[in-house]
Amino acid sequence: MVKICCIGAGYVGGPTMAVIALKCPDIEVAVVDISVPRINAWNSDQLPIYEPGLEDIVKQCRGKNLFFSTDVEKHVREADIVFVSVNTPTKTTGLGAGKAADLTYWESAARMIADVSVSDKIVVEKSTVPVKTAEAIEKILMHNSKGIKFQILSNPEFLAEGTAIADLFNPDRVLIGGRETPEGFKAVQTLKEVYANWVPEDQIITTNLWSAELSKLAANAFLAQRISSVNAMSVLCESTGADVTQVSYAVGTDSRIGSKFLNASVGFGGSCFQKDILNLVYICQCNGLPEVAEYWKQVIKINDYQKNRFVNRVVSSMFNTVSNKKVAILGFAFKKDTGDTRETPAIDVCKGLLGDKAQISIYDPQVTEEQIQRDLSMKKFDWDHPLHLQPMSPTTVKQVSVTWDAYEATKDAHAVCVLTEWDEFKALDYQKIYDNMQKPAFIFDGRNVLNVDKLREIGFIVYSIGKPLDAWLKDMPAFV
Secondary structure (H helix, E strand, C coil), X not given: XXXXXXXXXXXXXXHHHHHHHHHCCCCEXXXXXXXHHHHHHXXXXXXXXXXXXXXXXXXXXXXXXXXXXXXXXXXXHHCXXXXXXXXXXXXXXXXXXXXXXXXXXXXXXXXXXXXXXXXXXXXXXXXXXCCCHHHHHHHHHHHXXXXXXXXXXECCCCCCCCCHHHHHHCCCCEEEEECCCHHHHHHHHHHXXXXXXCCCHHHXXXXXXXXXXXXXXXXXXXXXXXXXXXHHHHHHHHHHCCCHHHHHHHHHCCCCCCCCCCCCCCCCCCCXXXXXXXXXXXXXXXXXXXXXXXXXXXXXXXXXXXXXXXXXHHHHHCCCCCCCCEEEEECCCCCCCCCCCCCCHHHHHHHHHHHCCCEEEEECCCCCHHHHHHHHHCCCCHHHCCHHHCCCCCCCCCCEEECCXXXXXXXXXXXXXXXXXXXXXXXXXXXXHHXXXXXXXXXXXXXXXXXXXXXXXHCCEEEECCCCCCHHHHCCCCCC
């Protein structure tokens, strides 16, 4: 029986290995992590991550050919294929701080693999890593190999949170990069055969190592750039009376462009986009390409600008101050159908409002109060390091309350900000919300999910990104 071990039981490792176990009953799959609470959660009825469809798969396979364990060395030693899906956070100090990927966890994983291995292995990069990481990993393994042969493959993930299981079942493509040597080709073929259990062969792309590593960064950079492009257009729409929804629909019908990732919003979030673009910027700078670096840096700048603009719009619309005013935040996750809050625009919006002394009440159907308080008290990029390296007991932000009910969050509020596009927010009773709010009652729709005309009929003053402005808002400065 082929044995697979995945180091790292997070958003990538857990779901990917669960699907491999389901689709390949003849393969034994072990997911290992040094975090005891995380592994305990994977072995419980309350999984550590929320992803539609994941729970059913785990329950079906767990204990049969899918195992979750903290005995990292045992499972690595026994495995034929080792996936490495550890964090590659952005460096917070030292050379490349704020841009470069921190490969500390990757390096220690590689050294451990070399240490405990007693048979030849295929080592698969599953984390998003800078171009040429495989070369560094090869050197570590080669110099510590004790005669054991390792082949390094790059197999980047292209999952979208909220649809990860559907993406794994029916991927656009599976990308495998390896060395262009007989041993490299053989290793690529071995991994290809795993995916071929359910993925059509013409959707499994093989490349050299560097192309596979760069393709992941490039894909995320292109997607983020589309969002920043439509968000830049949303600013112009507000200034001219155009409607960004109509503009993006018209643009998206061009078959050369397509309609995906053209929804204007308060900004992109998630664990990948910003981190990967900063990494790309750093790689360009290191390769003496300042113009290319500057181009990609602009994608991040527009994203930050959009979040700042949203906060400024809220404050300036409400008589230039939100001091001691209750602002309800509907949605804290970076997108719907996930509890993930990494780099969510809600963090920057809340911090901006707190800076103007607002009282904030937050409701999100999947995010806990502990997580929200942790996010609002951490420094940038701290979230991407293991829990034991994060602030142990983050200070509670006293101006923030978290509730499990949207109506409670909005009661007596001066304003409501919609920051995640959860479907349930479209179905709320906004007449009831309006009746229980302070007047004038404001709604700031950061996701363009609400019916603006109906809200205005009820009596709300509405700001929706990239849409024609209320007469009220036209008289207010967009920036303070």
